[in-house]
Amino acid sequence: MNMRGSGQQAECDIYVRISQDLTGEEQGVQRQEDKCRELCEHLGLKVRYAWVDNDLSATKKDVVRPDFEALLQSKPQAIVCWHTDRLIRVTRDLERVIDLGVNVYAVEAGHLDLSTPAGRAVARTVTAWATYEGEQKAARQKLANQQAAAQGRPYTAGIRPFGYGDDHMTIMAEEAAAIVQGAQMILSGESLSAVARTWTAAGLRSPRGLARGGDAWTLRGVKKVLTSPRYIGQSTYLGEVMGKAQWPPILDPDVHYGVVAILNSPERFSGGPRTGRTPQTLVSGIGICGECTETVSGRGYRGVPVYGCRKTHTHTPRSIVDDRVSKATLARLVFPDFLGQILSSQTAQDGVSSAHLQAEAQVLRERLDGLATAYAEGAISLSQMTAGSSALQKKLEAIDAELVSTAGIPPIDPVKGVAGLIADWPNLPLPTRRAWVDFCLVVTLNPAKGRHLTSMSVDDHVTIEWRDVSE
Template sequence: MKVTLYVRLSMDRHGDELGVQRQEEECRAYAEARGWTVREVIVDNDVSATSDKVRPGFESLLASNPEAILCWHTDRLIRKTEDLLRVIALGVNVHAIHAGHFDLSTPAGQATAKTVTAWAEYEGQQKVLRQKASNLQAAKAGKPHKAGLRTFGYEDDYLTVVEEEAEAIRKGAEMVLQGETLASVARYWTGLGLLAPRSSSGKAKEKEGAKGWGVGGVKKVLISPRYIAQATYRGEVMGEGQWPAILDEATHYALVSALTSPTRFTGGARTGSAPQTLLAGLATCERCGETVRGGMYRGVPVYRCGQKHVRVPREVADKRAGNAVLARLVFPDFLPSILRANSERADDSAHLHQEAQTLRERLDGLAMAYASGSITISQLEAGSTAIRGRLEEVDSKLSGVTGLPPIDPVTGITGLIQDWPNTPLPVRRAWVAFVLSITMHTNGFRKAAKMTVDDYLTVGWNHTAPDDEE
């Protein structure tokens, strides 16, 4: 008799396939002892039989028209009645080393198999209930949820911080909050050689060019309450965890707001309230006085007002504004006063105003995320409390400082001038707003090829250097 071997392991924690290899060895020995010929070996490794996911090997088995099936135990082959009915439709014998023989071509064999499967299905459901109760109890006690693979940022004990990974998580959070994409964080982590736990386990770790981080994996890490030492159950925070936090609460909830808000940019038109261009909301239209916004015209990025009186190429306007800011910074009457003012002050209100605006947008983002079902009420309440606390601090500081855009304490004005294109957008916008007054002109019926930069916009100074104080 020719038999087809089917072997399966629900969870291969190390990716070494040793479990299915052991099953195959026993099945081959069993077949050889009875003089059977092994026609084919079909494997489902690291595949559950109780989830709704397709088992590729099982589907191949059904399609292979087997003469007989041999498995290590019947629960390796079937765990649900619906799968049993599909096997019964084959009308073949099923032999199990540790569960006997079912002749599914006869009514008696089918009835026996249905009974065994029904009890296996019942036990599986009971196991799920017991596991849920255990997980809930553990979460309330602040214990980590141990799902088989370690959590990125922590050791195999789920408690000890892996500092290299923790630092990468903090840097990734900073990148996102400065406006960079999840894809850029994924490339950054992968470039550091820090693979996701599943990719870096067992055999996957040894494969050349093992798969790196994806956008979904990065997002899952950055919005997980685990990284602020919060124990959760089914998405709800149950209490303080027994492990050290990697991120602070303000950063975590800022990430939740940014990454779960329905208005977040995901490849289509941007609908979020945070400015995504240098001059949106700063430059004005000469005709109607409205501030301009970013848009597209015949495939070209432009600035335009709501009435579409102006249509200025974004590249032209951004370059002109950037050059004007940098030129103003090197004026003899301007740089000394900037440096003196910066040395006399403990803070800068432009930076604080930007942070306050961002915090208010994050509060709105949390509310929208909750309304859309992306976060729970406990996450909304905790996040709002954390962000409002920081907002109160910022508003308090704003009450006693004068306006000056951010200056890097290490590189200073020189660094700003040299690295202007790579300076974060909020900082560049703050400097444009501080230094310049920009008016954009209507272009009438003139062709773009005949227009100069001055035809598109006029740049004026907002500030002149104050008189030296004795």
């Protein structure tokens, strides 16, 4: 709001508005104000205030025009605008202006005397036609946008998307690499915050955020990028996938849909386990609670890393469990009856064992479940769920076919054998160690039942049973 000079002659307030200001330089509203001032001078009116709503629609119900609201509260003697549709576009706003009982002067639409029945009737007629024109224009634009999306053409009227150039088609190499990295971070169990920090630290900025004066990436902005079908080469309209896009993809479909399943899982916001998240601890999802028999997960308890079930029956220190389980697994590996059966049953093709394939298949199944749950909760559309399920299902079928020819044992180096496995245990990848623990042991974590954790022995905390290979 800009305050202007006032005198003894009749006063008026100027109101200017523009629906979309792509540059943010307010040149459109300034041109309107200049014309309004010329009219005020011609009418002999002194300008009290100039009210400006820049880059704001007057037809959307959820959009509030701050200066329009302030104008109504200020009780103006008269209102001057460039055109009446800048001031009022819908009947509900017209009636509020009518309640003021003042004259409205427009540079391009003449004078509306709202103090008389005839003037009010004219105003209502003009507004009705403006509303009709706006609705017709919106319908035509909607049809044009829908057709463009069906043809895979980009919507270039808006700000360029992160990862693509101003033509919305050309891949920006540095930004595309960041998108791939961010997707892999989510698949490996890292958070949106970690991705946002990584992108911000790399000096990358959201084009939309920059247009609004932002600097660092927000969680919402990162999620919007990583879950958009745009990045697997699909065009959308109002959230629905319309078909193959004309621009090149940045992400593989299975990576994209894995990220979508993780980030849109309702459990992500309720403290539950993340669907599709790679376990980050040795016994999570393997060990069971001795009270309720549910699987346990890694968590914190009074500042100590522990394993516990969802019903908090157990708070077993992670260090005790990991040490006990590792030793029991290695002991099982060197036991005579077990070693012979492993060596006799070992078959591996190209160094890939069934454990890797089983783990990957399980992740894919969890992501399929995650997509279905996300759709049920309204987080993604039916077309997104269908396309994602199809892509993940094809990969799952390929893995299932490969599993038919494997022996069903965890990874083992054919040269180093079991001895190498034992010697390298501390340095083996976590998925490999988890696979051997699950293959060799049944791990039960026992509730304290009133005992202090420090007074319990290792056997009080953890019960180990060896699996038979025939299982």
